[in-house]
Amino acid sequence: MTKGLHVPSEIGKLRKVCLHRPGDELLNLPPDELERLLFDDVPFLEVAQQEHDTFAQILRDQGVEVLYLENxxxxxxxxxxxxxxxxxxxxxxxxxxxxxxxxxxxxxxxxxxxxxxxxxxxxxxxxxxxxxxxxxxxxxxxxxxxxxxSESDLIIDPMPNLYFTRDPFAVVGEGVNLNRMYSVTRNRETLYGKYVFKYHPDYKDVSLYFRRDCQFHTEGGDVLNINEKTLAVGISQRTQAAAIDVMAQNIFWNSDSKVERILAFDIPVSRAFMHLDTVFTQIDVDKFTIHPAIMGTLRVYELTAGKNPGDVNIRLIEDTLEHVLEDATGVDQVKLIPCGGGDPIAASREQWNDGSNTLCVEPGKICVYARNTVTNDVLYKEGLDLLVVPSAELSRGRGGPRCMSMPFWREDL
Structure with a gap:
């Protein structure tokens, strides 16, 4: 397999992906310190590992090379x-x-x-x-x-969120954002990415579009590669608008980058909308899973390169998600498939368990959590090929298959 990174879209056939198998960090989660460590519950490690191994094997069975961050x-x-x-x-x-x-x-x-x-x-x-x-x-x-x-039994905090490899860094085309994360608890996770992209013989030559010592914070769950030329980024609790300014500067004037515009989606600050990928994910050339609460008019900012190096043009777009995505993808009509099939209680329950956070392995073939039965049934009926991941324990970390994976290589569409 070739060296370097290549992720020009969210849906091109997945060839190489970076995961982290949950480890002893989940055993060092004291219940009275969960909130500080950004967890809602203590997963049962043995079962979480079994579920994660099944997820990795599902990917291998699709011809994906699975890399582990720890390795x-x-x-x-x-x-x-x-x-x-x-x-x-x-x-x-x-x-x-x-x-x-x-x-x-x-x-x-x-x-x-x-x-x-x-x-x-x-x-x-x-x-x-x-x-x-x-x-x-x-x-x-x-x-x-x-x-x-003192009361805490911890000398050094565990990093229980590490199995969500989507967030500490984000691959953009042939380069990578090495993020500065929103919370102190998670920012230490980016240290592993730093050493991979600084020294690993296969990845040390890739361009960095963002650095972990930047003063603004951003996370990979807010970054979606719509296509080679268009990047979507969420302005969220975890990603500041100022961080997107930095990304634009580094992406537009880097010879490795083919990105010509960044669409910055202004999404509500709430736990349900933690990252852009909890709001929508692309699952086919013309289909997206979405959180129904995001319907209606959205504020989206389009950033493009100005005439002079360093200049960025910004234009406000106020339109529906459908129209914005049709323009971004160049598809005449996109289909938005709501989490929970539009039923408010099912939608909120399955959104809590990341029903719209799916990992596309190739157009129309996606990894989903088994527990989101209502959403999965809707997806089946829309003709999608579902790769179903057991999720009783993994879902306790509040992240879905997309959160648990960082693609390193996708084929061109």
């Missing part, structure tokens, strides 16, 4: 001298470790893990007090002593 990072550390030490420094600096001596104790614990894959998984899982033997010595500071007796 890509471990390969970097196996092949690039000094990369692991550089990563460890940065990881510890961003880990929020309290106490004067604790960072050094954590470093020694991490350095003692010889296998690079196990090391990567440990950094994702976080660290608890019970893992560290803290002798009370004369050199102990009051700060470290008080913190060792």
């Amino acid at each position: 890509l990072v471990a390969e970097v550390f196996d092949q690039v001298p000094g990369a692991r030490a550089e990563f460890t420094d940065q990881y510890i600096a961003e880990a929020g470790i309290r106490g004067q001596h604790m960072p050094q104790i954590v470093r020694e614990k991490l350095d003692s893990i010889e296998d690079n894959l196990e090391f990567v998984k440990k950094t994702m899982a976080g660290m608890t007090k019970s893992e560290i033997d803290m002798p009370l010595t004369a050199s102990t500071t009051l700060d470290s002593l008080v913190n060792s007796e």
Whole structure:
């Protein structure tokens, strides 16, 4: 398989995808700290892993090469001298470790893990007090002593949202946005992408259109490749308008980029509309799944390159989602298929379980969660080929098949 990235659309035949198999980070989720860690519930890890393995196998059965984020990072550390030490420094600096001596104790614990894959998984899982033997010595500071007796059992937070590989970075054509995420909890996840795109022999030469040290925040769930020339981005709770300004500057004047316009969708700030891909996803050349609450007139801003390098033209479009998508795709008539079949209770229930968050494997063939029976029935009747993923535990993280996948390569349409 070729090196580099190539994702010119949402629906071209999927050839290569990056996933993260849920790991011990889900075991380090204390129920009283769920809100801070952006989780609503504690998934049963063993079943979540079984479901995720089924998802990966469904993709392989469709001819997709499945890459795991943890393996890509471990390969970097196996092949690039000094990369692991550089990563460890940065990881510890961003880990929020309290106490004067604790960072050094954590470093020694991490350095003692010889296998690079196990090391990567440990950094994702976080660290608890019970893992560290803290002798009370004369050199102990009051700060470290008080913190060792604080309510939280966590020294380093886990990264439970990591199996949603859609968000820390977003592939745009041949390049990538390495995001600065909305919350401190999730922003550490982008560190893994940094080392993949900085050092991995297959991906180190790709263009970066956004960097994790940018002052504005954005997440991959808000980025949809409509086609080679048109990118859709959500202005949402998780993606600031100013971040889209930065993207436009870096995308329009990069020789690797073929994107000529960015459509910025102004979507409501609420949990149901967390990202643009919870509002609509493309499933065929002329079909989209949508959240019914987004119907009506939308505010969409069209960004295009100005005459001089650095100039961006912005035009407000106030129109229906249907018309905006018809213009963007160049299709005469698009079909919007509502989550829950338009029934308000079914729609809100199945939207909660990501009924309109689908992963297109090729035009008209999509991965969906098994539990969204009403929406799936509607999709069947519209002639779509459904690849059904078991989802009792995976869905507790509030993300669907699209959220759980970051395409690295799609065929051209």
